[in-house]
Amino acid sequence: MDQKTVVAETLAELAVQALLDEVNLTPKPGLVDQENNGAHYDLTLKLMHRSAESLRPVFAEIAEASYERVPSQELREEIAAIGRNGELVMLGITGGVNTHKGAIWSLGLLVSAAASDAELFDPVQVAERAGRIARFPDRYCPVASTNGSKVKAAYQVPGAKGEAQLNFPHLCKVGLPFLQNAREKGISETNARLDTLLAIMSELDDTCILHRGGMKALQAVKKGASDVLDNGGTSKTAGRLALFGLDETMMELFISPGGSADLLAAVLFLDALQKERSLKGGVAVGNVTF
Numbered sequence: 411m412d413q414k415t416v417v418a419e420t421l422a423e424l425a426v427q428a429l430l431d432e433v434n435l436t437p438k439p440g441l442v443d444q445e446n447n448g449a450h451y452d453l454t455l456k457l458m459h460r461s462a463e464s465l466r467p468v469f470a471e472i473a474e475a476s477y478e479r480v481p482s483q484e485l486r487e488e489i490a491a492i493g494r495n496g497e498l499v500m501l502g503i504t505g506g507v508n509t510h511k512g513a514i515w516s517l518g519l520l521v522s523a524a525a526s527d528a529e530l531f532d533p534v535q536v537a538e539r540a541g542r543i544a545r546f547p548d549r550y551c552p553v554a555s556t557n558g559s560k561v562k563a564a565y566q567v568p569g570a571k572g573e574a575q576l577n578f579p580h581l582c583k584v585g586l587p588f589l590q591n592a593r594e595k596g597i598s599e600t601n602a603r604l605d606t607l608l609a610i611m612s613e614l615d616d617t618c619i620l621h622r623g624g625m626k627a628l629q630a631v632k633k634g635a636s637d638v639l640d641n642g643g644t645s646k647t648a649g650r651l652a653l654f655g656l657d658e659t660m661m662e663l664f665i666s667p668g669g670s671a672d673l674l675a676a677v678l679f680l681d682a683l684q685k686e687r688s689l690k691g692g693v694a695v696g697n698v699t700f
């Protein structure tokens with residue numbers, strides 16, 4: 411197998427695994443997990459698994475197209491076409507249900523960035539390169555009225571596109587440092603990941619929540635997620651109780667933090683990429699040498 415194929419298959423595997431790790435993480439408020447379907451009538455764990463697996467060739471194709479390329483408008487437009495086709499693959503597998511639209515966007519850009527420089531493993535540098543790619547205009551992007559476009563106009567928030575074009579601040583400044591810090595405190599991996607999701611939820615202007623529940627719902631989610639962390643996080647009894655309270659509120663309002671879930675998957679992807687690439691180079695990460 412040539413080097414380009416190895417890089418593409420590795421990145422596609424890491425991206426799919428990140429999606430599976432995110433959906434399997436339990437108990438998440440409002441989202442599909444191993445206990446329930448959250449605030450979703452049309453999503454199930456099985457559907458999310460099938461959708462994630464169906465995206466493996468899509469991520470591999472994005473990586474192949476991006477391999478050792480300098481970020482440019484041409485590259486942006488090429489991967490946009492593959493991403494849009496990926497949405498069609500997803501909708502074909504799910505019978506028209508949106509399982510991973512936001513994830514194709516965010517992970518697609520990160521896969522592209524990681525493939526464009528196969529030596530890159532620092533998560534913040536990968537996110538910055540992905541942001542650079544996202545800032546090139548895509549002349550072929552259809553003008554469509556989406557849930558995101560409506561609430562972005564109504565509430566003046568950046569949404570999924572803005573998050574990427576700003577170099578993924580909720581990934582680099584919230585999610586990744588929070589996960590690292592939780593691990594350093596000796597918190598179990600499951601609780602560290604749940605707390606990382608809550609940290610993102612406490613700050614992100616998630617267009618999924620704004621679309622279903624408006625600004626009041628978004629504020630309730632941000633406060634509820636902060637309350638869990640202020641009560642010691644999901645590894646503490648008080649934090650767990652606050653998490654169950656937040657889940658109840660989200661079910662009553664029937665809202666789901668899909669954007670935060672996508673960014674958690676992106677955190678897990680960059681974390682796994684760093685381990686994978688530093689393992690190959692024998693580079694020390696923190697105080698552990700992989």
Ligand SMILES: CC(C)(COP(=O)(O)OP(=O)(O)OC[C@H]1O[C@@H](n2cnc3c(N)ncnc32)[C@H](O)[C@@H]1O)[C@@H](O)C(=O)NCCC(=O)NCCS
Binds near residue numbers: 489516568573673
């Ligand atoms: C940018 C995208 C997500 C469209 O954005 P828009 O806001 O119009 O979409 P929509 O509301 O339908 O879905 C957005 C999804 O993003 C996620 N999301 C919501 N809020 C946020 C946020 N603040 N940050 C990150 N993700 C978020 C959610 O999962 C949500 O479902 C994307 O589909 C797109 O433009 N694709 C074109 C193909 C492309 O350029 N691909 C390139 C790389 S693959």
Ligand SMILES: Nc1ncnc2c1ncn2[C@@H]1O[C@H](COP(=O)(O)OP(=O)(O)OP(=O)(O)O)[C@@H](O)[C@H]1O
Binds near residue numbers: 514618
């Ligand atoms: N575990 C998860 N459970 C639910 N959604 C998730 C999960 N992980 C990621 N998501 C993201 O959430 C989005 C789906 O959210 P949602 O169903 O609220 O949006 P929608 O279908 O566009 O709109 P709506 O259902 O409000 O009409 C997907 O784009 C997906 O990327």
